[in-house]
Amino acid sequence: MLIEKYDLEVFTPPCEPGAERFSAIARLVTDIREVFPYLNATLRGAVYNANVPALRWTKAGHYITFQPYQIAVSNVVDRDAAIKEVEGLVKLVNRTWERRGEIKPDYEAHRRPTPMEVYKLLPGTNCKQCGQPTCFTFALKLAAGQVRLEECLPLFAPQYTDRLAQLQAIVIEAPAIG
């Protein structure tokens, strides 16, 4: 097990006095940086910066940052949910570390594409087959890692082969864990 113990802090961010959102930090005694490439390979939409090192991830509107000695989450609706989220992230790190033999680590510093970069490569027909009202809405969600390329069926038609390849190169499509 990579993380065996940690101290937990829950607070309302000082820059937002009276805000109804909570942040929580798990302060670790173990350096967890070695798990970052495995999380980078498996968390959809994660943004890894090996130079810091840090890995950012957004899950259900929560902003999450993994650093060598801490895991932080912000924008959580209440104190209990913040605690639960951090506990879940600790489990995620331990589970990923235990599975590392099955995962090809990804050391690339992915940059999340902008919605406009994504939009320009979509068919642009607003056909709604993806369940979104417009291609731009789909682009917004795809850039944020909230939908998958496979949900845009028209993109898999032969005339879009080149665009599909470009999108596959810039959109992080790894399956989400947990």
Ligand code: SF4
């Ligand atoms: S299925 Fe594709 S082409 Fe149709 S609206 Fe969605 S993103 Fe646009």
